[in-house]
Amino acid sequence: MPKTGRQPESAQPGELLSQLADEGETGTLYVDGVPGGTVHLIDGRVSYVESPAAPGVGTLFTASGRLAERTWRAAVEAGGADHRVGPLLVEQGHLMQSELELCVLAAIYDAAFFVLTPDAVPVRFAPGELHWLGRVVEVEVAALERETSRRRRVLDEILPELSVDHAPVTPVRRPPVQRVVLTAAQWELVVHADGRRTAADLSHLLGRPGYATLQELRRLSAAGLLRDTMEPDPPSSGGESSGEPSAVDIRSAEPPPAGGDKSSISTTAAIRRQGGPRRPRHAAPQPGSPDGAGSLPATPDDAFLDRVRAALKALR
Amino acid sequence: MALPGAVGASLVDCTTGMALGSAGAVPGGDGEAAAAGTAEVLYAASARAPFASARPHDAVEDLIVTTASGYHLLRTVPVPFGSQLVLYLWLDRPDGNLAMARRRLAEIADDLMRTPPDAPAGSAA
Numbered sequence: 001m002p003k004t005g006r007q008p009e010s011a012q013p014g015e016l017l018s019q020l021a022d023e024g025e026t027g028t029l030y031v032d033g034v035p036g037g038t039v040h041l042i043d044g045r046v047s048y049v050e051s052p053a054a055p056g057v058g059t060l061f062t063a064s065g066r067l068a069e070r071t072w073r074a075a076v077e078a079g080g081a082d083h084r085v086g087p088l089l090v091e092q093g094h095l096m097q098s099e100l101e102l103c104v105l106a107a108i109y110d111a112a113f114f115v116l117t118p119d120a121v122p123v124r125f126a127p128g129e130l131h132w133l134g135r136v137v138e139v140e141v142a143a144l145e146r147e148t149s150r151r152r153r154v155l156d157e158i159l160p161e162l163s164v165d166h167a168p169v170t171p172v173r174r175p176p177v178q179r180v181v182l183t184a185a186q187w188e189l190v191v192h193a194d195g196r197r198t199a200a201d202l203s204h205l206l207g208r209p210g211y212a213t214l215q216e217l218r219r220l221s222a223a224g225l226l227r228d229t230m231e232p233d234p235p236s237s238g239g240e241s242s243g244e245p246s247a248v249d250i251r252s253a254e255p256p257p258a259g260g261d262k263s264s265i266s267t268t269a270a271i272r273r274q275g276g277p278r279r280p281r282h283a284a285p286q287p288g289s290p291d292g293a294g295s296l297p298a299t300p301d302d303a304f305l306d307r308v309r310a311a312l313k314a315l316r
Numbered sequence: 317m318a319l320p321g322a323v324g325a326s327l328v329d330c331t332t333g334m335a336l337g338s339a340g341a342v343p344g345g346d347g348e349a350a351a352a353g354t355a356e357v358l359y360a361a362s363a364r365a366p367f368a369s370a371r372p373h374d375a376v377e378d379l380i381v382t383t384a385s386g387y388h389l390l391r392t393v394p395v396p397f398g399s400q401l402v403l404y405l406w407l408d409r410p411d412g413n414l415a416m417a418r419r420r421l422a423e424i425a426d427d428l429m430r431t432p433p434d435a436p437a438g439s440a441a
Contacts, residue, residue: 060397061397063397064396064397065396066396066397098428099395099396099397099428102336102395102399102401102428103397105336106329106332106397106399109332109334110332147334150334150348151332154333154352181364183362183363207397209331209332209399211331211332212331212332212399215331
């Protein structure tokens with residue numbers, strides 16, 4: 001039942017979407033603005049959402065190495081016209097239904113965070129227009145709206161400031177603390193934040209959800225480790241009284257894991273001064289690091305170990 | 317529910333704190349809050365506690381919280397793309413078998429993401 005396309009109007013995307021859902025519509029809602037995107041409806045339920053700020057299913061699967069580029073491209077070519085790229089990948093045995101569903105679900109909520117802005121923006125609905133991915137999962141509009149506003153709240157709890165959300169980001173040249181602990185996901189961002197890439201660029205490059213990237217960037221910004229490139233570098237609190245510039249020595253307890261964010265890594269950034277440190281080095285002991293091993297709290301004395309051994313023995 | 321003593325279970329996306337699916341009851345009765353809390357606990361264990369990164373390529377596999385009346389099991393699900401998922405299981409203490417539940421949860425986690433054995437060459441890069 002094709003209808004005539006509605007004229008562009010200015011509206012809150014979520015409001016119009018709820019209306020379309022109530023009417024059981026099928027089609028595509030185009031949302032203008034920055035970053036904007038599209039919401040795809042089948043019978044009043046959301047089947048997919050796309051936004052330039054959020055990597056799509058294809059990027060998520062290929063950037064992680066789960067699907068080869070050519071496998072993905074072949075599926076889009078073969079199944080795009082019939083709007084069934086997703087189901088085709090499962091039929092051909094490239095993906096399991098469960099992982100496709102999880103990935104699509106994550107991508108829908110991720111893109112919706114950017115598309116469903118609380119502001120009124122130009123929107124246009126194209127009835128009957130289907131997405132090439134096809135029907136994989138269905139999400140209720142109300143659930144999408146609820147989750148989107150929850151995520152907005154969580155983000156503001158981390159740091160109520162938008163500066164690192166859209167602008168190119170860069171790590172500060174000198175950390176404001178002597179010991180820096182990063183998760184693997186944060187490390188990836190710091191390593192790839194080159195002062196030109198924005199949150200959206202980093203998400204696509206690393207194949208990480210856009211919202212997860214914003215979360216980590218805000219955490220890093222809140223810790224004073226990363227900033228919007230346009231901002232001037234904050235003055236270092238490391239004390240540069242000596243004429244000799246401080247050497248920043250990033251000592252990694254272990255090499256960064258090759259495969260994703262399963263584990264977290266810890267790095268110690270110790271600011272050394274020429275002519276001997278003013279404070280003893282045990283400020284940041286690291287097990288396994290040669291420097292930390294000799295300092296005070298890193299190795300417990302033997303008597304302590306004996307007590308622990310005895311206590312454990314008593315448990316059996 | 318297949319496991320004796322199981323009160324509730326859910327699958328949580330820990331990168332966002334969102335429940336992707338759930339069955340049975342949730343502690344506190346608020347699914348949204350429970351999912352966000354579950355994500356925070358896993359984050360604390362994997363990102364804040366150094367024991368999760370004691371060795372290269374090590375990672376949190378599961379977390380077990382015991383209370384006077386129950387067992388709470390969290391099992392991480394390795395996902396190749398983007399997110400970090402965790403399976404959560406709430407067991408009643410008098411009827412639950414912790415060891416059995418832990419094994420079953422690990423099986424479920426593996427099944428969720430197992431690559432089909434007949435995948436044609438070239439599907440994985």
